[in-house]
Amino acid sequence: MIKVGILGVGTVGASVANILEENADIIEARAGKKIVVKHGVVKNLSKDRGVNIPLSDNVDDILNDPEIDIVVELMGGVEKPYAVVKKALESGKAVVTANKALLAYHRYELQEIAGDTPLMYEASTAGGIPIIGAMRNGLTANHIESIQGIMNGTTNYMLTKMINEGAKYDEILKEAQDLGYAEADPTFDVGGFDASHKLLILASIAYGIDAKPEDILIEGIENITQTDVTFAKEFGYEIKLLGIAKKVENGVELRVHPTMISQNSMIAKVDGVMNAVSVVGDRVGETMYYGAGAGGDATASAVIADIVDIVRGNHGPMLGYKKGLEGSGLELLPEEEIVTNYYLRMEVDDQSGVLASITRELEKFNISIESMLQKPHSNDERVKLLFTTHKCQEAKIQEAMVVLKKLDCIYGEIAMMRIEK
Structure with a gap:
């Protein structure tokens, strides 16, 4: 029998506890062992959670319990869950988390701490979709x-x-x-x-x-x-x-x-x-x-899938590789070096020569217009000018927008959106 402790019995935590109880037979058949929730931890003990498991408000009731094999972290936040998950891993307990913020900031530290101890996180990204x-x-x-x-x-x-x-x-x-x-x-x-x-x-x-x-x-x-x-x-x-x-x-x-x-x-x-x-x-x-991508049962489905994988022994390196990827490693490209197509929206004077002035400024940054649309404005003397560019660098479009805002024929902010083809 595998015993689980749940840190955070909210919408997802309650679903995890109830699914493990209600679908116990099929889960045991797939995992090869019976999986039960021994304990849950919540902030507010007076609130009804709709679960049939013992509850307390002390995380140590789970972290210090030698009978609990797998800790499910559903607390939310970053630093407190990090300390709790770190302690669980260091005590040899497997961990399943749905905490995307925790992983966004501490995934590499946790991978180092975990070593060969399973740390699974399918539910952290896109809810019930098994993308991880x-x-x-x-x-x-x-x-x-x-x-x-x-x-x-x-x-x-x-x-x-x-x-x-x-x-x-x-x-x-x-x-x-x-x-x-x-x-x-x-x-x-x-x-x-x-x-x-x-x-x-x-x-x-x-x-x-x-x-x-x-x-x-x-x-x-x-x-x-x-x-x-x-x-x-x-x-x-x-x-x-x-x-x-x-x-x-x-x-x-x-x-x-x-x-x-x-x-x-x-x-x-x-x-x-x-x-x-x-x-x-x-x-x-x-x-x-x-x-x-969200919801109690959908996210709980992903949490339980991780629990079953741990019980089966199917876990591997946390991030899926045992040595560096892509040879010497890929670097994060600075955002100003991104290259794509762009859409711009601006409010301009409704008179001849305006478009020529705009395209002339864009040409200074090697930006060319691919398509254009003009829409009426509530002010009869102005129009909304919308256009897309051919591929150009993020730094160039940002610099061009600063220059365009200074033109007398353009009013207010210039809206920009990126295009993926």
Whole structure:
């Protein structure tokens, strides 16, 4: 018999406890051993958790219990869970965590501490989608060329509503909050930070990149308007908040931002609260992983899959490799060296010579226009000018935007979005 302790019996923790009890027979058949939850730890003992397990508010009741084989960490946060997981590993207990923030900041330290003690984390990225297992095991024969992921259901739900129903950002944010998809403070989701944590985990498995969220380009969906949505539709694009990891000649690009992608791509068709991750390997080509990215049962499914893998003895190196990847190692490409296509939106005077002035400034940075659209403005003397560029460097587009803002014919801020082709 394998005994489990759960640190944090909230929505996911309660689902883990209940699934292990209710599906005990099928889980035992697949694991080869009976798995039971011996103990759970919570902050507030007065709150009903809907579980049939002993509860306490002291983590040491699990960490110091010699009978507990596997610790499931579902506490949330970074530094306190790090100390708890470190202690569990040092005492020889296997650990399963769903804590993406913990891994975004401490995955390499934890890998070192864990050594041969299992530390599994399938539920940390894209909920119930088995993307970690696919990358650690299923794609081991491949150099990973790129990863593109819709890794946050809240933002995908909001963008789907904005695109399909014409909803405005503020309206759909309130609806997402009312439905429980977005928190009262939605910054972690809509600002792209949640997705960045998940991207960093996947990038470590694919490329061995040791980066923190502060090291990479992160932008949210807060500034997307119906004007941008209309342009995207007219030119055959969908707008998605994507986490992107891409191997290029001189390093690896890591970035999270709203992205215009072709309506014909598989990932463009993923709507609502669902998540999806596209992984391109040099031998297998593109593979696609789709499913529920959050929710108690979906996330608990991934947690229990890790528990079963540990019981079976199927665990390996935490990040999936025993020595450095890609020869001497790939470096994180500075964000100013990213190269892609861009979309720009600006408010300009409705008069001749304006477009010529703009293109003249862009030419100074070797930026050329690929397509253009003009939309009316509520002020009859102005128009909204929308255009896309051919491929250029991030540093150049940023420098060009600074110069363009100084032109007398341009008003307010210039909005920019990246395009992936």
